[in-house]
Amino acid sequence: MNAFAALADDTRREIVRLIAKNGELTSTEISQNFKISPPAISQHLKVLKESKVLHMKKVAQKRIYGLNDSGIHEMEHWLSDIKNLWNKRLDNLEKYLLKIKKERSSDRK
Incomplete structure (x- = not known):
């Protein structure tokens, strides 16, 4: 999926806006800003990462997301x-x- 297709979804645009505003965030910190389940947020994060809108790094057990x-x-x-x-x-x-x-x-x- 390309970046424009990934950003066609309202939730994914809000995730990108949240990270742009706050800097790098863990998946838990991102999930706390939405009324949908953490697994649903993880799917959105996966799409954003695969479309190269976000990057992810692992620090211990945490997955930290930032703008790519x-x-x-x-x-x-x-x-x-x-x-x-x-x-x-x-x-x-x-x-x-x-x-x-x-x-x-x-x-x-």
């Missing part, structure tokens, strides 16, 4: 590419509209 910079940068890069494509399209539209406006003003003279 590479996954976040990958999404950011994709969004930047889309934004640039739209900016180019809008620039072309502006040029075209200015051309039409200029042609209409010269026709009136």
